[in-house]
Amino acid sequence: MSSLLEPVTIGGKLSLRNRVVMGSMTRNRCVDSYKPGPSQVKHYTDRARDGVGLIVNEGTFVDWTGCDWEYAPFMITKDHAEAWRQVTDAVHKEGGKIFFQAWHAGRVQHDQMPIMKEMKGQVLAPSSIKAEGGKYRDLPGSPGHTENVEEIQEPRTVVETYRRSLVLAKKAGFDGTELLAQGGYLPHQFLNSRANKRTDTYGGSVENRCRFLLDIVDAASEVFGGPEFICVKLCPTDFLNDSMIDFGEMKQTYTYLIKKLVSHKVGIINISRRGADCPGNTGDFYSLFPRPEVYPVPKGYDPVLDFGPFVKYPGSPSMLMANHDYTVEEADRLIKEDKLDLITFGRPFIYNPDVISRIRHGIPFAENDRGNEIFYGPYQTPDEGYNDWPAAAL
Numbered sequence: 583m584s585s586l587l588e589p590v591t592i593g594g595k596l597s598l599r600n601r602v603v604m605g606s607m608t609r610n611r612c613v614d615s616y617k618p619g620p621s622q623v624k625h626y627t628d629r630a631r632d633g634v635g636l637i638v639n640e641g642t643f644v645d646w647t648g649c650d651w652e653y654a655p656f657m658i659t660k661d662h663a664e665a666w667r668q669v670t671d672a673v674h675k676e677g678g679k680i681f682f683q684a685w686h687a688g689r690v691q692h693d694q695m696p697i698m699k700e701m702k703g704q705v706l707a708p709s710s711i712k713a714e715g716g717k718y719r720d721l722p723g724s725p726g727h728t729e730n731v732e733e734i735q736e737p738r739t740v741v742e743t744y745r746r747s748l749v750l751a752k753k754a755g756f757d758g759t760e761l762l763a764q765g766g767y768l769p770h771q772f773l774n775s776r777a778n779k780r781t782d783t784y785g786g787s788v789e790n791r792c793r794f795l796l797d798i799v800d801a802a803s804e805v806f807g808g809p810e811f812i813c814v815k816l817c818p819t820d821f822l823n824d825s826m827i828d829f830g831e832m833k834q835t836y837t838y839l840i841k842k843l844v845s846h847k848v849g850i851i852n853i854s855r856r857g858a859d860c861p862g863n864t865g866d867f868y869s870l871f872p873r874p875e876v877y878p879v880p881k882g883y884d885p886v887l888d889f890g891p892f893v894k895y896p897g898s899p900s901m902l903m904a905n906h907d908y909t910v911e912e913a914d915r916l917i918k919e920d921k922l923d924l925i926t927f928g929r930p931f932i933y934n935p936d937v938i939s940r941i942r943h944g945i946p947f948a949e950n951d952r953g954n955e956i957f958y959g960p961y962q963t964p965d966e967g968y969n970d971w972p973a974a975a976l
């Protein structure tokens with residue numbers, strides 16, 4: 583049997599029936615007031631019923647932010663939590679576990695988005711520096727990210743915003759949280775010296791730039807009853823949303839950060855190799871956004887293998903998870919070689935409601951033969967491109 587299908591227990595507390603994790607994926611289908619509905623219940627339940635070890639729900643905003651996705655969910659009110667309870671209860675009934683992905687877009691948003699106007703949301707950032715790029719399906723033209731970026735006066739207040747949302751997520755029945763610290767979103771903006779020019783204890787040195795994320799980790803650990811229930815998603819070689827940094831800064835920042843996360847005993851560190859020069863095989867979706875050439879990475883560089891040993895050593899309290907363009911064979915081999923504990927599959931879970939059955943029976947994953955619209959729409963009903971992918975005949 584594939585080693586991917588062996589059970590695992592995180593930090594001695596959180597047991598998973600196997601090592602396969604469904605990655606967080608924004609699908610832009612929460613059409614009822616920014617909450618999940620019957621389509622989301624079905625989507626996550628189908629994958630739990632097939633036996634996935636852990637699901638990370640789609641990125642869910644902890645604050646009112648006007649991001650590019652009109653129908654992404656929020657976790658701000660009791661109403662949101664009650665809607666997510668339908669999902670978590672259904673997943674648990676199938677023997678699955680589900681984490682809540684906490685998302686704050688920071689400067690990567692626009693003050694003209696309807697939700698921002700309605701809720702009087704602010705475009706917050708470590709420093710008042712606009713991210714280059716960005717597009718908004720909801721706004722006419724290509725306005726890019728807004729100029730109207732406000733420097734956060736007191737980062738602790740935003741940590742409390744996260745805490746309020748995480749308390750609701752816990753009440754909604756989530757087993758833990760994955761903190762989204764890549765993609766050029768708020769925690770990633772604090773890490774990055776191009777976006778963070780603060781002169782207080784949250785900017786300047788590597789230690790200071792990592793402080794905001796570590797404060798959120800501590801708040802999340804308090805909410806969920808221990809760091810074992812916390813996953814942090816990082817992409818050292820990321821370039822999305824103007825997040826790239828030079829190689830030297832990257833090495834210094836992530837060496838410190840990853841060691842520090844392990845010393846905080848977080849349950850899982852999820853490292854993405856997007857943007858690195860590693861053997862990808864299903865680059866259809868991501869090849870649309872190439873890495874800017876002015877920020878090169880050495881040929882063959884793989885951040886999972888480079889930073890992995892800081893997480894994987896005898897007696898380590900943390901598990902190493904990886905994502906981006908892995909095949910079953912590659913993930914299985916890395917787990918057998920003890921270079922990895924868990925694997926995220928993202929896109930395969932879109933096209934295959936039966937990822938675990940396919941791994942168990944050696945059936946190749948189905949691929950996307952329907953075009954890019956299946957990711958975020960448009961669609962006639964939220965189930966289209968979402969709940970209409972067939973399982974393989976066994």
Ligand SMILES: Cc1cc2nc3c(=O)[nH]c(=O)nc-3n(C[C@H](O)[C@H](O)[C@H](O)COP(=O)(O)O)c2cc1C
Pocket residue numbers: 605606607608609640641683762815854867905906907908926927928929930957958
């Ligand atoms: C349509 C789509 C939406 C995504 N949305 C999110 C998201 O909300 N949060 C996140 O951390 N990653 C998101 N991702 C990235 C995936 O979680 C995953 O890291 C990435 O697709 C690489 O895994 P894969 O090669 O197995 O697809 C998204 C990916 C896709 C394809």
